[in-house]
Every structure is written in structure tokens, then in C-alpha cells.
Amino acid sequence: MNKFVLACITGGWLLCGACAHHPQQPSPQPTDTLSRSDTAGDPYFPVAEILESEIRQIDSMPVAIRKFVIRDGRIDSGFIKPAEFNALAMQFVAPEFGNGRFQKDFTETSFIDNATQSATFTYSTTNDNLSLQRVDVVAVPQGTTHQVKSIYLERSRISGDSAILDKMFWRAGKQFKILSLIRVKGSAPVRQQLIVSWDTGPDSDADNE
Numbered sequence: 197m198n199k200f201v202l203a204c205i206t207g208g209w210l211l212c213g214a215c216a217h218h219p220q221q222p223s224p225q226p227t228d229t230l231s232r233s234d235t236a237g238d239p240y241f242p243v244a245e246i247l248e249s250e251i252r253q254i255d256s257m258p259v260a261i262r263k264f265v266i267r268d269g270r271i272d273s274g275f276i277k278p279a280e281f282n283a284l285a286m287q288f289v290a291p292e293f294g295n296g297r298f299q300k301d302f303t304e305t306s307f308i309d310n311a312t313q314s315a316t317f318t319y320s321t322t323n324d325n326l327s328l329q330r331v332d333v334v335a336v337p338q339g340t341t342h343q344v345k346s347i348y349l350e351r352s353r354i355s356g357d358s359a360i361l362d363k364m365f366w367r368a369g370k371q372f373k374i375l376s377l378i379r380v381k382g383s384a385p386v387r388q389q390l391i392v393s394w395d396t397g398p399d400s401d402a403d404n405e
Contacts, residue, residue, distance in 0.1 A: 240304055241317050241333050244293035246344055250368060251285045254394050264391040276392070284392055287374065288349060288366055292328040301326060313337045314345070327351045344368050357381065370395035 254261070261281045264273045276284075292298055302319040309316070319331040330350040335342040349364040361377045371393035378386040 240299055240302070240319065243298075243319075243331060243333060243347060244289050247285075247288050247347065247366065250366075251282060251289075254285075255282060257394075259394045261392065261394045264389075264393070266389040266391070267386070281392060281394075284390070285372065288347070288364060288372065290328040290349065290351065292326055302331070315342055327353050 255278050261276050261278070262273060263276045263280070263284070264271055292301065298319070301323050302321045304317060304319050306315065306317045308314070314337070315335045317331075317333040317335075321329060328349060328351045330348075332346075332348040334345045334347075336345045337343075345368060347366040347368075349362075349366075351362050351364070353360050353362065357380055359379045361379075363375045363377075364372070365375075366372045371391060373392075374390045376388045376390070378388060380386075
């Protein structure tokens with residue numbers, strides 16, 4: 197399992213340093229303790245770089261990659277080749293992450309959970325014209341730094357006559373999931389889930405979170 201620590205973040209800031217200044221009492225609302233202003237000199241969390249790094253690592257590892265598609269109560273599964281894995285995984289590297297658009301169109305809030313010392317970064321936008329609407333990054337303690345545990349994306353898109361809402365969850369070192377709610381005018385919504393797993397641990401099955 198690859199470990200992405202916040203020491204690699206551009207701009208030279210370390211989450212472990214910010215942890216020393218978190219509030220003494222937990223708050224139910226995100227605080228701005230680790231918030232980043234939307235400026236070119238104060239970079240956001242490098243979501244795309246982390247995802248691309250893990251994709252490259254998986255592509256170079258001799259591991260079996262399995263795909264599950266769950267729809268209408270049926271589960272279809274099978275092993276896939278790296279080329280298909282790359283095509284599916286690169287959906288997480290949204291166009292909104294490039295060319296400075298992420299910092300321009302998204303606002304960051306963040307907080308640290310005092311009980312677990314995990315840090316959560318949330319990015320949201322008020323631009324309804326963007327496909328990507330929300331990003332959550334969760335990092336957990338790993339020695340003196342923090343390691344990325346999961347990345348969540350929410351996007352909306354149009355495909356033919358279908359309006360699709362995708363809820364996308366990347367679990368570092370294990371699997372990713374895309375839950376799609378597909379709406380066609382005049383028809384009941386259809387739910388479809390795609391799961392791609394490359395972890396051989398006990399919690400790598402399709403029905404595990």
C-alpha cells in the first residue's frame with residue numbers, strides 16, 4: 197500500500213505542523229484552522245498529483261485487478277488489464293484540477309478530529325456549470341506526518357439523454373468505487389455501482405467499505 201504523506205505537498209507546508217495548533221475542543225462544524233485562501237501562492241491539497249501517483253504505482257505492480265459492476269441486484273465481476281484500469285481510474289483526475297481552475301472555482305475548508313487526529317479537507321464550488329462539485333480528502337496520522345486515507349468526489353454529467361450523478365470514492369491502496377444515479381426523463385432513476393479493487397487484504401471484497 198502506497199503511503200502519501202503531506203510532506204510532498206507543494207508550497208512546503210506540513211499538516212503535522214498545523215496539528216499542533218488545533219482547537220482543544222472538537223467542533224461539529226469545520227474550522228478554518230487549516231483553510232487555504234484562493235491564491236496562487238497558497239496551494240490547495242494536490243489531489244490530482246496524489247491520484248496520478250497511485251495510479252502509476254498500481255500500473256507497475258504485479259497485482260490482480262478486479263472489477264465489479266452492480267446493477268438491478270446483479271453483480272458482474274472479472275479481472276481487468278492495466279489499460280482498462282487506467283481508463284476507469286483516470287475518471288478521478290477531473291479536468292477541474294488543471295490549469296489553476298481548482299483554486300479559482302473551489303473554496304477549501306478543513307478541520308482536525310481531536311479524537312482520531314484525522315484531518316479532513318473539503319472543497320466546494322458555487323459554479324453549477326462545473327461537472328465536479330465537491331471533493332473531500334481524509335488524512336490519518338502516520339508517524340510524524342499524515343497519510344491520505346481516502347478521496348471523495350461528487351460530479352454531475354450528461355450522457356445522451358441521461359443526467360448522471362456520480363459519487364466517487366477512492367480508498368488509498370485498496371480500491372475505488374463509483375456510485376452512479378442515472379436519470380432519464382419519464383423513467384425511474386437507475387442506480388449502478390462500479391468497484392475496482394487491487395487489494396488482497398480481508399476487506400477488499402465488493403461488499404466491504
